[in-house]
Amino acid sequence: MKKHISLTALASLLATFTLKAQLTGPVTITSSTTWTSNHWNKAMRLGNGQAIQLSGGGHQFGIGASEPYGLYFFSTSAENTEAAAAYRMVIRESGNVGIGTMYPAAQLDVTGTFKLGVTGASGGEAYCIGYTRAGNAQVFGQTAEGLLLGGDVNGIDMKIMPNGNVGIGTDNPTEKLAVNGTIRARKMTVTLNNWPDYVFKPGYRLPALAEIESFIQRNGHLPDMPPAEKVEKEGLDVGEMNKKLLQKIEELTLHLIEMEKKNKVLESDMKRLNEKVSAAGL
Incomplete structure (x- = not known):
């Protein structure tokens, strides 16, 4: 004898009693399907668009299956109102899983923030x-x-x-x-101010070579340059060091220019002296 139990009656029973049963056939649930002894011990089936809805803490939670979404999970604060449901996750026929989206474009597609830890x-x-x-x-x-x-x-x-x-x-x-390691780059740009072209301006005081020699003898390094101990301990500011090196190169260039001028004067004096010596027949 077939027993027909409506979904409404079953829901009432589940709300009142703890049901313990051993299934002996598949279960098929649609909007008008009845359960028979032939529906046990295999699978639980939901018709297209139907859902299992659970209530807890004043909220409704559910799982359903439909086209085109596939398997979907939803929640709603409005009791028995699936139309107001917020769809939380879907599993499409392709296997793509969407969280926060009904149309996942990848195997896992999350729209919104996520935390994994x-x-x-x-x-x-x-x-x-x-x-x-x-x-x-x-x-x-x-x-x-x-x-x-x-x-x-x-x-x-x-x-x-x-x-x-x-x-x-x-x-x-x-x-x-x-x-803490080696850096390799094709190009590095350092932004700097006060590039030392001021060395070539008329008001710049070019230190005499004798002053530089005296400073080196006292300190063991060039003026305006950091000592080895400081560099080994604190490292080197590449940009600032390039400025200081250029400053020294420009100062050295000015000294060389001055020395060349003095050498030309000496050469001219030597030439005149040789001419006088030759004229005197010495």
């Missing part, structure tokens, strides 16, 4: 996003110290501090970009 033992958060490469995972992590990027879980390749400082090969960058 686990809480670390220290209370920080670590994220692993990427692929295995030679047994290592591409690791991206967010902690209170900043954003960490590493080739594997045992090392940090790059760190972005909360203040915007970036470290490559170092986990404590004190400048906007700190690199």
Whole structure:
């Protein structure tokens, strides 16, 4: 004998009792389908556009299937009102999964913000996003110290501090970009002010070579240049050093020009002296 149970009656029973049953046939649910003994122990089927709706905490949650969306998950605060539902996730026939979008264009298409992570033992958060490469995972992590990027879980390749400082090969960058290693580039442009062309202006005081010699004897380096100990400890400002080097080159050029003028005067004096000696028959 076939027993017909309407969906409304079944919902009332489920709301009042805890139902325990052993299915012996497939279950097919449509807007007018009845359940028979032949519908158990296989699959639960929903007709096109039908959905399973669950209630909890004053909100409605559900799962359904329809064309063209495929399998979809929704929620609504309006009881028994699927029309007001917000569709949270869909799984299309192609296998593409959409979160925040009904039309995923990739295997996973997320419209909106997302967070993927686990809480670390220290209370920080670590994220692993990427692929295995030679047994290592591409690791991206967010902690209170900043954003960490590493080739594997045992090392940090790059760190972005909360203040915007970036470290490559170092986990404590004190400048906007700190690199512990070698940099190779085709071109580098440094913006500088007060380029030392002032050396060639009439009012510039060119230090005498004797002054420079005395300074070197006392200090062991050129005037206006940092000593070796300071460079080894603090590093070198490439832009400022280029300015200082150019200043010294320009000063040296002026000294060479002055020496050439003096040499020409000496050559002229020597020529006149030789002429006088020749005229005297000496």
